[in-house]
Structure formats: C-alpha cells, structure tokens
Amino acid sequence: MAKIDIIECRDMLPALSDIPDGMVGMLLTDPPYSSGGMFRGDRSGATSEKYQTNDAAKKPEFYGDSRDERSFVLWSVLWMGECYRAMADGASAVVFSDWRQLASVTDAIQAAGFVFRGIIPWRKTAARPQPNSFRNECEYAVWATKGAIDRTPVAGAKYLPGAYKFAAPSGEGRIHSTQKPLDLIKALMEIADEGAIVLDPFMGSGTTAVAAIETGRHFIGYELSPEYCALANERVARAKSAGGGGLNG
Numbered sequence: 745m746a747k748i749d750i751i752e753c754r755d756m757l758p759a760l761s762d763i764p765d766g767m768v769g770m771l772l773t774d775p776p777y778s779s780g781g782m783f784r785g786d787r788s789g790a791t792s793e794k795y796q797t798n799d800a801a802k803k804p805e806f807y808g809d810s811r812d813e814r815s816f817v818l819w820s821v822l823w824m825g826e827c828y829r830a831m832a833d834g835a836s837a838v839v840f841s842d843w844r845q846l847a848s849v850t851d852a853i854q855a856a857g858f859v860f861r862g863i864i865p866w867r868k869t870a871a872r873p874q875p876n877s878f879r880n881e882c883e884y885a886v887w888a889t890k891g892a893i894d895r896t897p898v899a900g901a902k903y904l905p906g907a908y909k910f911a912a913p914s915g916e917g918r919i920h921s922t923q924k925p926l927d928l929i930k931a932l933m934e935i936a937d938e939g940a941i942v943l944d945p946f947m948g949s950g951t952t953a954v955a956a957i958e959t960g961r962h963f964i965g966y967e968l969s970p971e972y973c974a975l976a977n978e979r980v981a982r983a984k985s986a987g988g989g990g991l992n993g
Contacts, residue, residue, distance in 0.1 A: 756945035757823055824852055828890055834894070837853060865883075865884055869911040885932060913925055924951055926954060926958075929952055947965030957980065
C-alpha cells in the first residue's frame with residue numbers, strides 16, 4: 745500500500761488484505777450491527793426505516809445490516825482477523841455495538857486474536873423515554889488490544905475515561921443514519937499515538953477520518969456505499985482545507 749489518508753469505495757474484506765502487516769496503529773470502527781429488531785423481518789428492513797424516524801430527512805441506505813446472530817459473529821471474526829494482522833503489537837481496537845450484539849462483538853474480537861480489555865459506554869444526551877422501561881440511552885465501544893500493553897505509571901502515560909457522554913449528531917450535521925459524534929471519536933482516538941494510522945473498514949460518512957485529521961493522525965478507510973464514500977471524501981477535503989492536523993494525504 746503506497747498511500748495513507750485514503751477512503752476507498754471497496755468491499756472491506758478484500759481491501760484489508762492490501763494493508764501490510766503491522767502498519768495500523770488503531771482500529772476504530774462502527775460496523776453495521778444487524779440489529780434493528782427482534783425478528784428476521786425487522787433485521788432485513790431498510791436501514792432508513794430501522795434507524796430513522798424523521799421521514800423528511802431520510803439518509804442513503806447502507807449495506808450488510810441483515811445478518812442473523814451466528815453469521816454476524818462469523819463475519820466479524822473474518823474482518824477482525826484481517827485487521828489484527830494489519831495492526832502493530834499493542835495497538836488498540838475499538839469497535840462499536842448496540843446492546844443486542846454486545847456479546848457477539850466481545851466473542852468475535854477474542855476469536856480474532858485480540859485481548860478483550862473492556863466496554864466503554866457512550867451515553868446519549870437525548871434518548872427517548874419509554875413507558876415502564878429503563879431508558880435505552882447507551883451504545884457501547886468494545887475495547888481490545890493486539891497483545892500486551894504497557895501499564896507502567898510513568899510520565900506521559902495516558903489516563904482516559906471509562907465512559908463518555910455526547911449528544912448524537914442531529915439536523916444538518918447528521919449525514920449518516922447511525923453517525924457517531926465527532927467529539928466522541930476524537931476522544932476514543934486518544935488511545936492511539938499521534939501520527940498513528942487509524943483504520944476504519946466501515947467509514948460511513950467519514951467521521952473517523954475527520955477525527956484523525958483534527959488530532960494529528962492518519963487514516964485508512966473503506967466504504968461499500970458509493971453515496972457515503974463520496975460524502976466522506978467531501979468531509980475529508982473540507983477538514984484538510986481547514987488546516988486540521990496538517991497531514992499529507
């Protein structure tokens with residue numbers, strides 16, 4: 745791979761095989777959860793129906809969101825295993841999940857070879873209340889590493905929170921139907937060294953790439969949807985023209 749700072753419109757599984765061993769300094773991604781309901785008919789619905797309630801602002805569809813639980817785990821092990829190979833020793837993997845697939849993601853990330861380190865909740869600030877129910881106001885980032893990490897309490901060691909609270913993107917700032925807040929992604933990215941390459945096989949609207957630019961890191965991303973790939977590259981171009989990070993891509 746000759747370039748970094750790229751988002752390509754490709755199927756991520758064959759694309760990941762192009763990344764040299766040990767090149768990546770962090771995996772930070774939000775794969776399709778294949779949730780959206782309890783039954784097959786719910787999972788196979790359009791993503792614009794499953795994850796959006798505002799008919800006036802429907803977002804483009806995204807792909808790969810209709811697997812059942814077992815196929816979701818097997819598929820996750822495949823792509824996580826390729827990411828593991830491409831990552832440097834000690835590098836962190838942070839993979840988002842909802843509550844339905846949380847156990848599946850923690851199983852898959854360990855089956856792929858990673859050391860499971862914990863779960864980082866993202867608490868949304870405007871989750872809808874539900875009668876006679878606990879509010880469903882969190883999504884979760886599963887944290888794992890490629891092998892051991894140095895936990896020596898020396899000068900310069902990073903002490904990061906174990907949970908985060910940010911509002912979900914809304915209005916004109918919400919490009920993708922499952923988009924994560926830019927500030928959340930930037931906060932999670934602090935676990936990686938400055939200048940590291942951050943890999944996102946499910947780039948969506950490009951939030952991971954913009955966070956990398958604004959925090960002095962590089963990025964490699966893949967996105968199967970041509971519409972979202974174009975939108976992501978537009979966001980990257982705007983972020984670079986604004987001077988974020990000053991990286992060459």
